[in-house]
Amino acid sequence: xxxxxFVCSRNRLRSPTAxxxxxxxxxxxxxxxxxxxxxxxxxxxxxxxxxxxxxxxEKTHLRRLKQRFARQLQGKRVACLDIPDNYAFMxxxxxxxxxxxxxxxxxx
Numbered sequence: 502x503x504x505x506x507f508v509c510s511r512n513r514l515r516s517p518t519a520x521x522x523x524x525x526x527x528x529x530x531x532x533x534x535x536x537x538x539x540x541x542x543x544x545x546x547x548x549x550x551x552x553x554x555x556x557x558x559e560k561t562h563l564r565r566l567k568q569r570f571a572r573q574l575q576g577k578r579v580a581c582l583d584i585p586d587n588y589a590f591m592x593x594x595x596x597x598x599x600x601x602x603x604x605x606x607x608x609x
Contacts, residue, residue, distance in 0.1 A: 503528060503553050503607070504530045505530070505555075506531075506556070507520055507532070509558040510535055510536055510540070510558075510562070510586065511539060511541065512533055512534050512543075513535070513540075514589060515584055515595065516535065516558065517541070520532060522596055522599055523599075526607065532551065536562055536569075544569075544570075549570055549574065553577070555580075557580070557582065558586070559584070559585065563579065582602040584598055584599065
């Protein structure tokens with residue numbers, strides 16, 4: 502079982518979309534969180550401990566993640582999908598982009 506944590510800024514558009522899109526894959530559990538203090542679900546050490554793979558949306562998120570949670574990331578697979586904050590929740594273009602970019606990390 503792979504546990505994928507999707508991370509963006511406020512956990513309102515990109516990461517919750519990714520969580521829903523990939524939740525139905527066999528052998529995959531998903532969650533999402535945000536790095537901003539006002540995120541719907543702020544990222545914490547417990548979520549990172551749960552995850553076996555962390556996928557962030559932007560390089561900025563990757564930098565902030567490493568600064569705040571360096572110790573918790575040891576031994577974790579972490580990657581950036583390079584998806585800008587230009588999409589609405591569950592927007593078709595976002596879903597297609599997520600599938601294309603995440604395909605190298607998830608089998609579907």
